[in-house]
Amino acid sequence: MSSADSGTEPQPAPAEPAGGAAAEPEAPPVDEVRQALLDSLKAELGDSILGAEIAGGDIWVRVDRGAWVDAARVAKTKLGMEQFCFLSGMDWLPNNDLSAEKVWDPEAEPTNGDGTGATRTYETGVAGGDTRFQVFARLFNPTTSVGITLKADLDEQDPRVGSWISVYRGADWHEREAWEMYGFTFDGHPDLRHIYLPAEFEGHPLRKDFPLLAREVKPWPGLVDKEPIPGEDEEEETPAEGGDGG
Amino acid sequence: MTTTGTDWRQAAYISGQAADARVNVELETEGMTLNIGPQHPATHGTLRIVCRLDGEQVIWADPACGYMHRGYEKLAEVRKYPQITTLVNRIDWLGSFANEVPFILAAEKLMDIEAPPRAQWIRTVLFEMARIANITLFLGDMAAQLGAVTPVFYAFRDREHALNLIESATGGRFHPNYDRIGGLKDDLPKGWIDECKAVMRRIRDFCDEMDDVLVGNEIFQTRTRGIGVIPRDVGLEYGLTGANIRASGVDWDIRRDEDSPLAWKDVDWKVWTHPDGDSFARYWVRLQETREATLIVDQLLDGLPAGPIMAKVPRIIKVPAGEAWVHTENPMGEMGYYIVSKGDIGPFRVKIKTPSFNNISITPWLLRGVYVPDVITILASLYFILGDIDR
Numbered sequence: 001m002s003s004a005d006s007g008t009e010p011q012p013a014p015a016e017p018a019g020g021a022a023a024e025p026e027a028p029p030v031d032e033v034r035q036a037l038l039d040s041l042k043a044e045l046g047d048s049i050l051g052a053e054i055a056g057g058d059i060w061v062r063v064d065r066g067a068w069v070d071a072a073r074v075a076k077t078k079l080g081m082e083q084f085c086f087l088s089g090m091d092w093l094p095n096n097d098l099s100a101e102k103v104w105d106p107e108a109e110p111t112n113g114d115g116t117g118a119t120r121t122y123e124t125g126v127a128g129g130d131t132r133f134q135v136f137a138r139l140f141n142p143t144t145s146v147g148i149t150l151k152a153d154l155d156e157q158d159p160r161v162g163s164w165i166s167v168y169r170g171a172d173w174h175e176r177e178a179w180e181m182y183g184f185t186f187d188g189h190p191d192l193r194h195i196y197l198p199a200e201f202e203g204h205p206l207r208k209d210f211p212l213l214a215r216e217v218k219p220w221p222g223l224v225d226k227e228p229i230p231g232e233d234e235e236e237e238t239p240a241e242g243g244d245g246g
Numbered sequence: 247m248t249t250t251g252t253d254w255r256q257a258a259y260i261s262g263q264a265a266d267a268r269v270n271v272e273l274e275t276e277g278m279t280l281n282i283g284p285q286h287p288a289t290h291g292t293l294r295i296v297c298r299l300d301g302e303q304v305i306w307a308d309p310a311c312g313y314m315h316r317g318y319e320k321l322a323e324v325r326k327y328p329q330i331t332t333l334v335n336r337i338d339w340l341g342s343f344a345n346e347v348p349f350i351l352a353a354e355k356l357m358d359i360e361a362p363p364r365a366q367w368i369r370t371v372l373f374e375m376a377r378i379a380n381i382t383l384f385l386g387d388m389a390a391q392l393g394a395v396t397p398v399f400y401a402f403r404d405r406e407h408a409l410n411l412i413e414s415a416t417g418g419r420f421h422p423n424y425d426r427i428g429g430l431k432d433d434l435p436k437g438w439i440d441e442c443k444a445v446m447r448r449i450r451d452f453c454d455e456m457d458d459v460l461v462g463n464e465i466f467q468t469r470t471r472g473i474g475v476i477p478r479d480v481g482l483e484y485g486l487t488g489a490n491i492r493a494s495g496v497d498w499d500i501r502r503d504e505d506s507p508l509a510w511k512d513v514d515w516k517v518w519t520h521p522d523g524d525s526f527a528r529y530w531v532r533l534q535e536t537r538e539a540t541l542i543v544d545q546l547l548d549g550l551p552a553g554p555i556m557a558k559v560p561r562i563i564k565v566p567a568g569e570a571w572v573h574t575e576n577p578m579g580e581m582g583y584y585i586v587s588k589g590d591i592g593p594f595r596v597k598i599k600t601p602s603f604n605n606i607s608i609t610p611w612l613l614r615g616v617y618v619p620d621v622i623t624i625l626a627s628l629y630f631i632l633g634d635i636d637r
Contacts, residue, residue: 056355057505058571082482085573086599090586125586126569138571138584138599142482142491142498149571149584170484173607181319196312196636206320 033146034059037079044074050153051128060126062151068135069162069188071150076167081139081148084168087175089182090125090134090151093208132156135184137164137174154184163188181206277301282621293606293632297613297621304621307613309606314636322596327353327427327563330596334583335421337600338634341380341577343372343412346425349596351507352572352583353427356565360507365429365555370509371442371546372415372424373574374539378449379408380577381536384629385456388529391626392469397460404452407445414438427563429556439547446540453537461530470526474612474624477523484611485604488579489535490628492519493527500575508574513545525627532629564591578602578634602634 034054041061042049048067053060063071075081133154140147154161163186164171175186176195183204186192194201203210282295294313298306318333325333334349335342347369354360361369386401409419415434416422424431460466476486481494491498499517501510518534520527567589573582579601586595605628612628613621 056570060569082479083487084483084485084604085580085582086485086584086597086604088584088597090595125567136584138582142496145498145500145503147571149569168483168485169480169611170604170607173603194312196315198312205317212320212324 031057031059033144034148037146037148040078041071041074044078045071053126055126058147058149060149060151062128062153065135065152065154065161068150068152069164069167071152072137072139072164072167075139075148075150079148080141080143083140083142084164084170085138085140085147087135087137087164087171087178089178089184089206090136091182091206091208092125092129092132092134129153133159133182133184135159135161135178137171158185159183160185160187162186165189180204183207277305280618293630293635295609295613295621295625297618299618302617302619304613304616304618307610307621309609311606311632311635314632316633316637318637319596319598322593322598324592326591327565327593330593331423331425332421334598335423336633337598337637338380338576338578338581338602338631339420340383340631341376342418342420343416343422343424344376344380344574344576345581346423347373347508348572348574348576348581349583349585350425350427351574352570352585353563353565354507355570355572356568356585356587357427357559357563358566359428359557359559361429361557362554363509363551364433364553365557366507367509367512367546367550368430368434368555369425371543371550372412372422373508374543374546375408375412375442377539377577378536378543379405379412381532381539382408382449382452384532385453385460385529385536388626388629389460389466391622392466394460394466397456400452400455400459404448407448411438411442411445414441426556428559429554433555439550442547443544446543449540450537453533453540456533461533467526469619469623470529470627471522471524473525473620474616474627475522475524476608476612480611481523481608484608486579486608487601487604488575488577489531490528490579490605492517493531494523495519495521500573500580506574509546510542512549513542515542515545525623528627528629562591564589565593573599576601578629578631579605598637600634600637602630602632603637606630606635 031054037059038052038054038061045063045067048064048070049061050064051060051062061071129151131153133156134151135154136149136151138147138149152161159182161184163175165175165186165188172189172191173195175184175189176192178184179186179189179192180194180197180201181204193199197205277298277300280297280299282297294310296308296310297304316336318337321333322330330349331346334345337345360366382401382405386398389395389397412422413419415438416424416431418424476490476494478491478494478496481491482496486494497517497519500506501508502515502517505511515538518531518538520531565585565587567587569584569586571582571584573580580599581601582599584595584597584599585593588594609625609628612624616624
């Protein structure tokens with residue numbers, strides 16, 4: 001998987017428009033601090049960097065999952081990212097339709113998790129992504145006050161990545177949480193067990209195909225406050241367009 | 247799940263059994279397992295800490311969280327943006343307003359709108375009020391953990407004034423739900439500024455009282471100095487933030503160090519640090535911060551700009567697609583929201599990074615080798631709120 005990715009991905013990745021729904025069209029001045037961070041990361045990790053984006057005073061770097069631990073080590077030793085902020089996961093399955101009467105509809109889409117559903121497209125976010133699952137983490141340099149978001153794509157069938165415990169001890173609880181909520185396995189974590197949920201809990205609640213039972217029985221009442229005011233339709237249209245354009 | 251996990255559990259079990267069976271010949275003590283919590287005055291809620299003891303010494307401690315896990319990250323995915331402030335209010339319930347601000351700022355960052363100056367200043371005032379209401383309680387409560395009862399009454403007495411102010415401005419004592427995308431719900435009520443200044447004087451008096459009653463107290467110093475020392479690099483690796491890391495000598499405050507739309511850059515104030523990293527340092531830094539917060543509020547009230555409190559925002563709020571991370575220096579430490587939007591009326595994913603979760607994750611490391619009475623001091627000085635750990 002990773003070899004197939006690295007054959008196609010590394011070169012076009014930085015210019016890839018798919019990830020950049022939020023790409024800045026007005027071309028702001030180059031963020032020199034973060035560009036330097038990205039350059040030193042590239043010098044250390046080379047082809048393992050699959051995508052990167054610098055926008056709005058922030059930087060996202062997507063690395064190959066094989067280089068996940070290396071990326072942390074480089075960030076800590078070379079970039080001075082001493083502070084571990086958080087680590088969590090992402091499930092790029094489409095969100096359930098908010099405006100629908102029933103929020104979670106089991107018949108609407110086959111989300112059995114057997115992967116490769118040809119109809120499903122993953123609209124991934126900043127710095128791109130190839131697979132359904134992504135692990136992402138935030139590191140911070142308290143001296144220069146510059147932070148970085150690292151991401152790595154994980155295999156849908158067997159979401160597995162190296163553990164950061166050897167680099168940041170604080171990753172312990174965060175990886176336990178990601179294991180519990182998303183079912184990611186962190187190789188090298190000494191103690192993957194439930195942190196919030198009871199030990200016998202089954203399933204991974206933050207995955208998009210895990211039903212929110214309360215909302216399944218009854219739609220969230222807050223969603224239906226469509227105030228019937230005359231002229232509301234026009235008003236609704238204009239700001240929506242403006243919002244998309246901006 | 248993994249074999250390493252099983253091995254670890256076996257090792258923990260065996261060492262626990264060994265600790266239980268160990269007999270200290272000299273002192274004639276036996277090992278035991280002690281459950282602190284879920285209901286204990288020192289735990290501010292329902293945190294359970296399982297301690298393996300050898301005599302009076304802790305050899306292994308494991309906090310068990312999750313008694314108050316409410317799944318806000320999941321719930322946020324089925325709500326609209328303006329409705330989420332109601333949820334995040336309940337994360338750190340002692341300083342609720344401060345929870346709303348970073349979320350709103352993150353949404354505003356994605357929408358590329360900015361609230362008018364007056365709204366930003368009032369936000370900053372209330373943010374610092376939330377800090378005062380929150381930390382005041384800590385200042386008294388820490389003494390209660392050590393067996394001194396008076397300071398906690400002082401704390402509740404003076405926090406009441408701050409809460410009354412928050413209530414008169416926002417309508418809610420604990421859960422203001424006052425921040426809106428693009429501004430605020432209301433302007434400040436008439437006469438609020440004068441009342442607020444009087445309360446700030448009271449809070450400063452309270453800080454002086456704590457200085458006299460507690461900080462200079464010999465018993466307090468003996469119980470806290472050199473107890474629970476966190477070195478700088480370990481604290482950073484565990485992601486400690488706020489006063490906990492400033493007490494370890496890290497000069498880092500998001501309010502000062504980063505560009506924020508809020509008004510901290512417009513007033514004159516100081517970041518306090520302490521080199522020791524022990525329980526006393528954490529108390530001392532928080533005490534200074536409370537005093538500093540009152541000074542910030544005073545200056546902000548003096549310079550409060552006139553103007554509208556709400557920017558022009560669409561009535562149905564749709565946030566453009568993108569990802570944004572915004573963090574602020576909350577009473578407990580760094581709080582941040584990582585919002586992933588797909589251009590919908592609700593977020594695609596909200597990662598809520600809370601300070602207490604990181605702050606408490608250090609306890610297995612920190613409690614190893616300390617004595618049972620110090621467990622309480624250390625937990626109190628790390629200062630956590632259960633809702634802030636469990637989200």
